[in-house]
Amino acid sequence: DAEITQSPRHKITETGRQVTLACHQTWNHNNMFWYRQDLGHGLRLIHYSYGVQDTNKGEVSDGYSVSRSNTEDLPLTLESAASSQTSVYFCASSESSGRVEQYFGPGTRLTVT
Amino acid sequence: AQSVTQLGSHVSVSEGALVLLRCNYSSSVPPYLFWYVQYPNQGLQLLLKYTSAATLVKGINGFEAEFKKSETSFHLTKPSAHMSDAAEYFCAVSDRSSTLTFGKGTMLLVSP
Numbered sequence A: 001d002a003e004i005t006q007s008p009r010h011k012i013t014e015t016g017r018q019v020t021l022a023c024h025q026t027w028n029h030n031n032m033f034w035y036r037q038d039l040g041h042g043l044r045l046i047h048y049s050y051g052v053q054d055t056n057k058g059e060v061s062d063g064y065s066v067s068r069s070n071t072e073d074l075p076l077t078l079e080s081a082a083s084s085q086t087s088v089y090f091c092a093s094s095e096s097s098g099r100v101e102q103y104f105g106p107g108t109r110l111t112v113t
Numbered sequence B: 001a002q003s004v005t006q007l008g009s010h011v012s013v014s015e016g017a018l019v020l021l022r023c024n025y026s027s028s029v030p031p032y033l034f035w036y037v038q039y040p041n042q043g044l045q046l047l048l049k050y051t052s053a054a055t056l057v058k059g060i061n062g063f064e065a066e067f068k069k070s071e072t073s074f075h076l077t078k079p080s081a082h083m084s085d086a087a088e089y090f091c092a093v094s095d096r097s098s099t100l101t102f103g104k105g106t107m108l109l110v111s112p
Helices: none
Strands: A004-007 A010-013 A019-025 A031-038 A042-051 A054-057 A064-066 A076-078 A087-094 A108-112 B003-005 B010-014 B019-021 B024-026 B032-038 B044-050 B056-058 B064-068 B073-078 B087-094 B106-111
Touching: A004 A087, A010 A019, A019 A031, A019 A087, A019 A108, A042 A064, B003 B087, B010 B019, B019 B106, B024 B073, B024 B087, B032 B064, B032 B073, B044 B056, B044 B064, B044 B073, B073 B087
Parallel strands: A010 A108, B010 B106
Antiparallel strands: A004 A019, A019 A076, A031 A042, A031 A087, A042 A054, A064 A076, A087 A108, B003 B024, B019 B073, B032 B044, B032 B087, B056 B064, B064 B073, B087 B106
């Protein structure tokens, strides 16, 4: 069955370190998205991609970057982790045909100390 | 710009009672609307979606939602709550693009 996976599921890191969260999907979807989930804020869009070599900034992109070198993967990098980036991160993917539903991964809980 | 407002961060019902979770949206174009459910320590799962066809949309697990353009609403209902319905529910809107804007979520608590 097609799926979307994230790794690691939990990570603790120190302030100032670079961190990369992995997202891999086997749906063969062109669209991929990264969100962060915080209490009282719901899900907020960080970055998204409509295909290989395409990346776009979302609502809360400061301090984050992504790159898309193939269809299956969209890694999220925190260049210099800050305590404000402690959150649960979700990756999602969707077909490229317009406004369709997104399929979500299980999430990564990141703690920045 | 699009936005979603979910009234009530927490809703409590008794098992067997009606579930009503409220969602109001703002969109500059005819919207597509979605309800997702999140169980503890899991990702989001699609419950149902409205894509400009029938205004009453049926989803999984006995949930349904009605699109009301005049009220800019897309409330989620279920006639009889089960203990297994306890989860967080998110309403989301999509305008012209493939991106979604989510509400802040409503936690549904079901008591025996």
